[in-house]
Amino acid sequence: MALADTRFLPRERFQTLLDALIERGFRCVGPQVRDGAVVYDTVTRSSELPVGKHDMQGPGTYRLEDAGHERMFAWANGAQAIKPHLFPAREPLWSAERGGAGSIEFTPHSAAPEAVAFIGVRACDLAAMQIQDHVFLHGPYPDPGYAARSEALFFVAVNCSHPAATCFCAATGDGPAATHGYDLVLSELDNGFVLSAGTEAGNAVMAQLELDATTPAQTQAVVAQGEASISAQTRSLPSRDLRDALFNNLEHPRWDAVAERCLACGNCTMVCPTCFCHAETEEPTLDGHATTHLREWDSCFTTGHSYIHGLQVRADIRTRYRQWLTHKLGSWHDQFGRSGCVGCGRCISWCPVGIDITEEVAAITGD
């Protein structure tokens, strides 16, 4: 089977895809409904997926509702997808023990590679993961834990068919269709999925399922659905590099206006699939004989983030919001050769006061 081949997987046979992956030793991690939101966790049965659910998102709003159909992926995203798996919110880095005569013994923590198949990830999530790969792996000091967890992954991507009102991946160029970074990609239609493979591993799984070739009508439906999910996106960001536009406006009055609304809660940074800031902390045992050095997600909105010997470089919310936005869309280009935004819109939905990054950018850059 050539990589460009497309096959049709009827909905009632979706379980065979999960089974084929589980049989190959993968733990499947996929979307499911929990506490009124889509979350990613271990999944073994296709019935656990968010069947018939749709998400209503807006500034400060996220609601799941019954869609009145049987589709499994008719929603845009939840608060998280891949990031917490590769870059856990809290993770031990090393531990130290007191030995005889005051000696200290350091032991690095090693993460064991685990074969994980991600089911239903979106183009924006894959793009975000590639950005985080750049942060943690592509430098003189690759992160061994992140590297181990990246080793044995399999990605079953889904082309987005139901973007939320908060989505703008078409503007950032990261979606709604997945173009690379997956092993298998699905387009969901009313009665099943059009599949194609992006890697030999994906191709082998697809071959094992012994599927029929797609019909011209199915292919056409996929194309039409893809176009519709682009034109359905109402928000956007300017496609140009915004670095200079932002850094030339560091004293724009809009920073004061947004600071009036921003609570500096850090939600946007917690749900952002590319935010990588983390703090190192120490957890000694009560008897003092051992201690664990951890890292946990931090946010440029916290008071401690810019602390140096008794002073905060960014003491007010204005400079913290400005740091976040100028980094994400501006200085990110200097560091990693692209913007740090993949257009997933999570920061808009999960902001408790509904601050909209696209609106702030438009106001500051005049676009």
Next chain:
Amino acid sequence: MQHPYTPYAAEVVDRIQESRSVFTLRLRFCDPQVQARYRFAPGQFNMVYLYGVGEVAISIVSDPEDEQLLDHTIRAVGRVTRGLAELKPGDRLGIRGPFGRGWPLTAAEGSDVLLVTGGLGCAPLVSVINYIMRRRRRYGRLTVMQGVKHSDDLIFRGRLERWRNVPNTQLILAADQAAPLWPWHVGYVTELLGDIQIAPKHTHAMMCGPEGMMRVVIRELEQRALPDDAMFLSMERNMQCAVGHCGHCQYGGRFVCKDGPVFPYSEVKELFGVKGL
């Protein structure tokens, strides 16, 4: 490859009280192989780890050719440094490093060197003075300008005494507040910049201290026609990982930990002076 986040154990060989709150720890790695392969350049820093408490970024003040000992001069100001101040010879701690880009000492060979420090900023430049003193003929005129808040904060007095008697070397000290019999200037050290000789075509200026002080120095040196890429400054930001992953030390698009801490002014000019970055 060494795990980039895990320190090596080191032993406090000696501890010197430099002033009321400033002390120097002289350290040696517990593993002789680690000690043997450890190399650093002046201006680079280590993450110094206090058992059970955490790490802090501290510049290295010893000479890079000293293969036996590693010196860190530290002010007891926060949770980790106050704990480090309690360590005694024989105690152990952790060292991870060296990290970052140091001072342009090779590029500065053959030229005059002007060092300006303020506050406790002298520590990262002490390694430069030591380095130049050991290779004095390779450099032209050396001018050391150091400002302290109070004359009691002046450290390394013995070394300063020795340095001021070296030929072609000028030492200028200032204290915002001075105790009786302070023989030097009372006021900001930057007030004395007008008095010094600068050959703008062959001078490397290196500075370290509060950003406000460095702004004043840069403004004065610009007026004296020193080019932007002949001025170097050591920047300071929160640092936790030291390898460009944790995000705290960002300064615009630069990571102070790995792109700095020493920057030519030309690289940071765009943002230098903007508050809150």
